Amino acid sequence: MIGDFRVIPVVVLHDPASADDLGAALVAGGLPIAEVTFRTEGAATVLRRLAQRGDLTVGAGTVIKAAQVDQAYEAGARFVVSPGLSAEVVRRCQALHLPVIPGVSTATEIIAALDLGLDTVKFFPAEASGGLPTVKALAAAFPQVRFVPTGGITAQSARSYLDHPAVAAVGGSWMVAPDLLAGKKWDEVAERCAIL
Numbered sequence: 134m135i136g137d138f139r140v141i142p143v144v145v146l147h148d149p150a151s152a153d154d155l156g157a158a159l160v161a162g163g164l165p166i167a168e169v170t171f172r173t174e175g176a177a178t179v180l181r182r183l184a185q186r187g188d189l190t191v192g193a194g195t196v197i198k199a200a201q202v203d204q205a206y207e208a209g210a211r212f213v214v215s216p217g218l219s220a221e222v223v224r225r226c227q228a229l230h231l232p233v234i235p236g237v238s239t240a241t242e243i244i245a246a247l248d249l250g251l252d253t254v255k256f257f258p259a260e261a262s263g264g265l266p267t268v269k270a271l272a273a274a275f276p277q278v279r280f281v282p283t284g285g286i287t288a289q290s291a292r293s294y295l296d297h298p299a300v301a302a303v304g305g306s307w308m309v310a311p312d313l314l315a316g317k318k319w320d321e322v323a324e325r326c327a328i329l
């Protein structure tokens with residue numbers, strides 16, 4: 134699933150009418166995956182439209198409540214990402230057999246994720262939590278864990294994270310930055326996807 138992709142575009146799209154153009158741009162850029170954040174009113178609609186294209190792996194992001202898991206699942210989400218670790222969210226995903234990547238930034242949270250049967254976590258907010266040195270320190274303590282650093286990562290810094298063997302993928306919005314989406318700059322979205 135997301136392990137097939139090393140970069141996960143984190144999408145905050147306010148206008149569901151642009152979902153199809155955005156999907157086409159991600160596919161054209163060679164990054165047919167999107168984490169649609171449940172932070173906007175139209176998030177479930179955006180997710181559904183992207184999923185209906187059939188050529189993208191689409192998941193839900195910023196999921197902090199079990200009810201949002203159901204909403205995302207019904208809209209066609211194939212994975213769920215959260216900025217933090219909620220046992221309620223994780224258990225609901227597990228009941229639906231939906232892969233879930235909770236956010237962690239401490240050893241204690243990683244232990245809680247392991248207790249819930251997970252081995253892949255989002256390291257969030259990556260840059261503000263010490264960046265790659267923190268990933269290295271946590272990975273040394275938890276060799277069984279794979280990390281998806283997200284938060285403040287750029288096209289320039291992505292590579293150094295991805296070179297670490299414990300990093301499964303990185304998440305970020307640099308290729309779907311708000312100004313690009315608002316300005317419908319789909320060619321630039323595709324170009325930024327292709328950088329890595």
Ligand SMILES: O=C(O)C(=O)C[C@H](O)[C@H](O)COP(=O)(O)O
Pocket residue numbers: 143170194195196214215216257258283284285286304305306307
């Ligand atoms: O809410 C979540 O689940 C998040 O993942 C928070 C942010 O959307 C990502 O951290 C992307 O952050 P930037 O790449 O810095 O824009």
